[in-house]
Amino acid sequence: MSARTGNQYLEQICKNSPEVWIGADRVTDVTAHSATQGAAHEIARLYDLQHDARYRGDMLFTSPTTGQQVGTQFLVPTKQEDLLRRRRAHKIWADATCGLMGRTTDFIGAMLTAWYVNADFFGDTADRVRDYFEYVRENDLFLTHAIIDPPVDRSRPPSQQPDRFTYLGVEAEAEEGLIVSGAKMLATAAPYADEILVWPFSRRNHEAADAPYALAFAIPTNSEGLRFISREPYSSGNRFDHPLASRFDEMDAVVVFDRVLVPWNRVFLNQDYDRVNRIWEINSNAFTGVQSSARLMSKLQFVAGLAKRATELVRTDQFPQVRDMLGEITTYIELTRAALIASETTAETTASGAVVPNVTPLYAVRNSGNRWYPRVRELLQLTVAGGLLYQPADVSAFRSEIAGDLDKFYRGPEVAAEDRVKLYKVAADLAVSGFGGRHELYERFYAGDPLFLRINTQFQMYDWAHPLDLVDSLLDSYGVDDVLGASGEEVT
Ligand SMILES: Cc1cc2nc3c(=O)[nH]c(=O)nc-3n(C[C@H](O)[C@H](O)[C@H](O)COP(=O)(O)OP(=O)(O)OC[C@H]3O[C@@H](n4cnc5c(N)ncnc54)[C@H](O)[C@@H]3O)c2cc1C
Incomplete structure (x- = not known):
């Protein structure tokens, strides 16, 4: 498949709407609900810009695997010009939303590019990371991400939270994959994203007891048992009175995993607290x-x-x-x-x-x-x-x-x-x-x-x-003997 149009994105997310809760209201179609439709349609507009004659030279390139036109957000740079092209593509989308949507698809597009470039970091699962990157690129998917744990007790590590699955962790290893439960604090844009990329934030302080919580994976947002609890929307109101909120309110949502199956080919880190502590090495x-x-x-x-x-x-x-x-x-x-x-x-x-x-x-x-x-x-x-x-x-x-x-x-x-x-x-x-x-x-x-x-x-x-060096060079340029002569008296 080549880079998507806005309509293709909207049709797909409408068909695969995730379980989204706004108060007691369960959203059935995120492309039509008043809280989410503004942002979803802005994302659709960005997808359309990829095909706009003014921008497609910067926003698309030829896929190395299928020969189709795919998004520059997935271009692995091999020369300076590629870097400039990537920046121009980011800037076109940022300008189109006045910089008011931080989590457009190219944020995680950029993240996955880094994961692909440094896939060796993942060890045995490096090929899964590479395959996933190519899958997202070829299907032009929109990803959100969730890394921060719920602010329940910030003074204690994952393994010492009030409930065993306050933080997202492994419940069981099944034949098809991992069964995970728990929550993540926030995923911006989750209600209208196709997939969610998850990994744990750590200040490099996870220990062996925290291993069940040391996971990285990606799954569709409509996976069974996965639900999003949104904050209060700001998007109600008309375009004249709320010109920004009515269009650019990218919803933030708490992510709840209730015995969710993560297929093995989507598990990138499994209870690997050492790699989680070193995840910054990916240089994303x-x-x-x-x-x-x-x-x-x-x-x-x-x-x-x-x-x-x-x-x-x-x-x-x-x-x-x-x-x-x-x-x-x-x-x-x-x-x-x-x-x-x-x-x-x-x-x-x-x-x-x-x-x-x-x-x-x-x-x-x-x-x-x-x-x-x-x-x-x-x-x-x-x-x-x-x-x-x-x-x-x-x-x-x-x-x-x-x-x-x-x-x-x-x-x-x-x-x-x-x-x-x-x-x-x-x-x-x-x-x-x-x-x-x-x-x-x-x-x-x-x-x-x-x-x-x-x-x-x-x-x-x-x-x-x-x-x-600057300080040391200065200090090295003089000493007591330079100031005091052999007699011990100050020399001028
Ligand atoms: C609008 C918005 C959108 C976001 N979107 C996303 C998203 O899409 N995906 C995602 O994963 N995350 C998202 N986040 C979460 C974001 O990454 C966190 O807010 C951020 O990492 C800070 O964590 P926290 O809010 O839990 O604050 P806390 O970590 O609870 O910090 C609160 C205060 O306590 C202090 N503190 C906390 N721990 C310690 C400690 N151990 N020692 C000393 N002081 C400490 C902090 O310095 C701070 O002053 C979003 C946040 C916001 C506000």
Whole structure:
């Protein structure tokens, strides 16, 4: 099969709808339910973009196994141009959603590319990982992922949780595969994804007793016994009043496994706590970091544009402190762009010929984006200020008996009330809504706890050689004897 169209995706997910719960409501068709249809249709739109004449040169390539046109998100780079192509493909999708959907299909597409490139890490199951990558590529599947355990008792390891299957673990080994039970904390986009990729997060501290929880596998989201419990949706409301939430609310869901069968060909790690502790060796951030940096860049660009246009409309953009704040946002954009370019120009070629982006500048963006974005949202509030609430409750006011008030008081010097309110509702949806709050939380945490992430990547794994060399060279350039002469007196 070649790269899917939007309709093919929607038909497939409609036919194979997973078990999704929103409160007491069991969703039967995620392509039609008010909470999930917005995001599902956005994903469909992205699939269609792959075939758009403007983009298909970047978004598709010829499959090495079938000769069909497949998604660039699965291109294993063997030269610099491949890296650029991968970045362009990520950026096209990120721009199409204003950077507001972090878990588009290319996030796990990038993850699986890294797993494929470093499949040897998996030992005996390396071929299963390679086969699965090819299966996903050839069927153009949309994957979500779940790695974090439920926050029940964070002070204890997996084996010491209140219930044996609080955390996802192995109940039994059957002839057909593993029977697993337990939960995972969150899988964004799970309600409308085709498959789920699962592995455990560990701060490299799993021990032998935690082995039953040391699993990596992938299964269809409609597998028997698998269910998703969604958070409250933000997507209700019309497109004028909730222009972002009505389209881009990628649902987050808790994942419950109730004696789910994982076929053997989908088991990548089985009770292998040692490999789980070393899973970072796959270096998946070298690929996912390109997707998440390109996506962050689109989001920063979107917020910058929003703040610029909103302040232009009421002419606050002429004030120096407003210009300084907008300049802060564009600074982050350019640092992100620089990191992406650095990751490509300092890429390394593996023994098998894959060209892998340098993960170091990508980590720097990960460790900054989670702090930049809350600040950028604050800058949107500081620059647009009370204007974020200076709007009628809903669009119906424009066709009501108070329409004259709106026309008079909600206009700008050169803009009519309808156009001004239209733009400010977009800003409000990001700066002060529940949807906007979720976005701040997402940027803070999607890549893990910011504290440990920075300690691990910028301190423990960081290459300190050159910083320390600089200090040592300076210290080596003088000594006590250079200052005190043979007589012990200071020499000038
Ligand atoms: C919007 C959103 C979407 C997400 N999507 C996904 C997804 O698609 N897939 C997925 O797998 N995950 C997803 N996550 C989960 C995300 O990976 C976690 O939120 C993140 O790893 C932090 O874990 P936590 O939220 O459980 O926080 P916790 O680990 O419970 O941390 C809470 C606080 O306790 C501190 N703390 C915790 N443990 C320790 C310790 N041992 N020592 C010292 N301090 C500690 C932390 O520093 C933090 O301040 C998502 C999260 C959000 C918010």
